[in-house]
Amino acid sequence: MAIITLNKQQVHGFQMWWNQFWSMTKKEFTVLTRYKLSFILSFFQIFFIMFIFTVAALVLTPPEKAAYGVGIMFYSFILFMFLSTALWDIGNSLREEQYQGTLESLFMTPISYFSTLVSRIFANLVWTGLNVIVTFFFMSFVFGRLPLANLGLGIMILFLSLFVCFGFSFGFAGLALKYKESMNTFTNFLQFFLMVICAMFFPFSALPEFIQAISRLIPLSYCVDLFRTVMIGEAPELLPFEFELAIVVISAILLPLLGIWYFRRTVQAARREGNLAEY
Amino acid sequence: MVLQSTDVSLNDHLGVLLGTFIVRVKIISRYKGSLLMDVLIPLFLAAMPILLGQAMAGSTAAASSNFQQNTGLTEANYIAYMIIGANVFSSITTSFWLFGLFIRREQTLGTLESLFMSPAHKLSILAGLTLYVEARSLITFVLGYTLGCVIFGVNPLQGQVLLALFILLLGLIPVNGLSFLLGALVLKVKQANTIFNTFQWPLAIISGIFFPITVLPIFLQIFAFMFPGFYLTHDIQAALIGLKWFFGNVFLDLGVLFAFAIICPLIGYWLFAKTEARSKRAEGIGQF
Numbered sequence: 001m002a003i004i005t006l007n008k009q010q011v012h013g014f015q016m017w018w019n020q021f022w023s024m025t026k027k028e029f030t031v032l033t034r035y036k037l038s039f040i041l042s043f044f045q046i047f048f049i050m051f052i053f054t055v056a057a058l059v060l061t062p063p064e065k066a067a068y069g070v071g072i073m074f075y076s077f078i079l080f081m082f083l084s085t086a087l088w089d090i091g092n093s094l095r096e097e098q099y100q101g102t103l104e105s106l107f108m109t110p111i112s113y114f115s116t117l118v119s120r121i122f123a124n125l126v127w128t129g130l131n132v133i134v135t136f137f138f139m140s141f142v143f144g145r146l147p148l149a150n151l152g153l154g155i156m157i158l159f160l161s162l163f164v165c166f167g168f169s170f171g172f173a174g175l176a177l178k179y180k181e182s183m184n185t186f187t188n189f190l191q192f193f194l195m196v197i198c199a200m201f202f203p204f205s206a207l208p209e210f211i212q213a214i215s216r217l218i219p220l221s222y223c224v225d226l227f228r229t230v231m232i233g234e235a236p237e238l239l240p241f242e243f244e245l246a247i248v249v250i251s252a253i254l255l256p257l258l259g260i261w262y263f264r265r266t267v268q269a270a271r272r273e274g275n276l277a278e279y
Numbered sequence: 280m281v282l283q284s285t286d287v288s289l290n291d292h293l294g295v296l297l298g299t300f301i302v303r304v305k306i307i308s309r310y311k312g313s314l315l316m317d318v319l320i321p322l323f324l325a326a327m328p329i330l331l332g333q334a335m336a337g338s339t340a341a342a343s344s345n346f347q348q349n350t351g352l353t354e355a356n357y358i359a360y361m362i363i364g365a366n367v368f369s370s371i372t373t374s375f376w377l378f379g380l381f382i383r384r385e386q387t388l389g390t391l392e393s394l395f396m397s398p399a400h401k402l403s404i405l406a407g408l409t410l411y412v413e414a415r416s417l418i419t420f421v422l423g424y425t426l427g428c429v430i431f432g433v434n435p436l437q438g439q440v441l442l443a444l445f446i447l448l449l450g451l452i453p454v455n456g457l458s459f460l461l462g463a464l465v466l467k468v469k470q471a472n473t474i475f476n477t478f479q480w481p482l483a484i485i486s487g488i489f490f491p492i493t494v495l496p497i498f499l500q501i502f503a504f505m506f507p508g509f510y511l512t513h514d515i516q517a518a519l520i521g522l523k524w525f526f527g528n529v530f531l532d533l534g535v536l537f538a539f540a541i542i543c544p545l546i547g548y549w550l551f552a553k554t555e556a557r558s559k560r561a562e563g564i565g566q567f
Contacts, residue, residue: 038473048480053327056489059349060332060342060357069335185312192323202331 020111024119028093032123039127046131047138050077053201054143068232071147074139075154075228076200078132079161083194083220085124086165087187091176093120104276113264117170125162149233157230157245160252161223167255168220174259174266177276198224204237219251292403299407307415317373317419321365322427328489329361329431350491352522359437359520362427364488367512369423370416370447371486372479374454377408378551379461379471386465395555401459402548409455413448420447438519442529446518450511450536456544457507463554486512507539 033039054073061069097103106116140146176183195201197214198221204212215221216238226244229236236244270276307314329342336342339358346357381404385391395401421444428435465471485492485503492503503509514532516522524532 035473037468041473041477045477045480048477048484052480052484052489055484055494056328056361057331057335059490059494060328060345061335062341062345065335069331073331185310185316188316189312189319192320196323196326199330201327203334206330206334 017112017115021115021119021122024116025122028120028123032127042127043131043134046077046081046135050074050135050139051142053077054139057201058143067144067147070139070143071232072203072228073201074136074146075231076202076224077135078158079220079224079227080195080200081128081132082125082158082162083165083168084191085128086121086162086169087172087191089121089124090117090169090173091183091187094173095176095180098276107267107271107276113267114260117173117260117263118166121166121169147232150230154227154231157223157227157248160248161220161227163252164219164223164248164255167251167257167259170256170259170263174263177263177266177270194218194220197221200224219247219255222247222251287398287400291398292400295399295403296407296410299404300410303408303411304414307411314415314419317369317415318423318426321362321369321423322430324368325358325361325365325427325489329358332357350494352491354521355516356433356520358431359428359433360516361489362424362431362433363516363519364486364512366420366423366427367447367508367515368483368486368488370412370420370451371454371482371508371511373416374409374412374451375458375479375482376461376475377412377455378405378458379465379475381408382462382465383471401551402544405455405459405544405548408458409452412455413451416447416451417444420444438521440519443515443518446511446514446533446536449533449540450507450514453507453536453539453543454511456540456542456547459544459547459551463551466551466554466558482506482508485509488512507536507543510536510539 050073054070057069057073058066094103097106136146172183172187175186179186196207197211198218199207199215204215204221204225207215222236222238222244225236225238226241226248235241238244239247267276332345333339333342336345343357346360347353347355352360382391385394425435427433461471461475464474468474483489484495485499485506486508487503492500492509495503510525510532513522513525514536517524517529517532526532526535
């Protein structure tokens, strides 16, 4: 039997990283497209959610501010969807590998942690992106044209915000390995907690001062504020534009690194203790 | 000796009912965080439109005036209206999923086929599940509504609180009955959770949880009139914040809920039994 030995360059080079990422992404796409009904219904689900909350907010809103209100709701919801995908998907996917008994053998191979984590979420991010585009047209059809002040800059900020979400996501993947089933309730809580603290569906001015002080400590708040105000064409609420952009850029670099560092530590600890496959 | 469900005495039916109830209580008591989320999630849901609306209107008073103008509900406190709606929605969701989730869980554990081979009647099982969801909804509604009112500065003890709780218990029975439909769907379609996750939102729209259905197009209003969740939500709002009773007086409204409470479980059960029989003839009911 021939034994193939890979050198360090072959294992850690970009080509190998890309191959790992692409193979795992293709596998995730195959799994996703198996459930065609889920794929189709997901578009309707997001529209229904947007519809109910938008109408609920509009019955309290004066007509001249309706378009602004719909814009705040829609653009905040985009970030919420990506955050939600990021918080749940990687942790759930790793838990599934645990149930199926394949996690331990996967982590015995010399794969990059970054590629294995990002590939788990990439397919769902593309799916979420498609949902956003379709919902944009649905919402424009029902509630009138949505404000779209600076699409290019908005997409750039959304892209940076995704990396901030990755940071949360990688950290949560580590926590999911450590705390297993109990993480579900915590993730559920955190998702709603961030929704309120980061003012995901309303302006920051709606929050009491002491909660706003907490909001300012969370980088995601600046992503939400910057993205939606750029799309609507208003000045950010928390800090001037340049400061918020700087915070978003720095967070987009630092948080994924921190997340991956924590994840690596958790995996190594689990390997030492021999409980990586326990669920 | 082969036992049929007709050979089983009333005591045995009560035993099945109580057993199902106790199992569910034991399972949920393991997940205290999940119960806490039952209380908190409606609060988060109601907070979204309330805070956005207030920010757009400029003040609570202006938001209130816009609400009255846009909905025609001149007597209603919009904060209490939305907090009640979010909490009732949470109870409706739990109830509606009840039997479907039960079937799904038994399928994945591999015990559904053997359970359905036993002479335990499905209506006894559903009654046990209903008892469980009624107790759970009562607790989470009281806690969720009180917490929401305290946070948003509304008096939770206004209106007829005991009547509202009675309406909640009565109104959840037909929703639980309809959960047989979800059970049938789980047997038929393996991705039933996706279908439910999608359609719970249109049900929320026609239940009038955040706004009265009069702001909706007429065809959606017709769907609302056929769904017991709409009467449940409206009647609790009427009892607590003084909305007009839908049929003019409390007894007529309760009568309609009572009629739904008899009809819905029967229709739900009939459809479930048909689907079950068809599934048994085809590939069996244990597949998932």
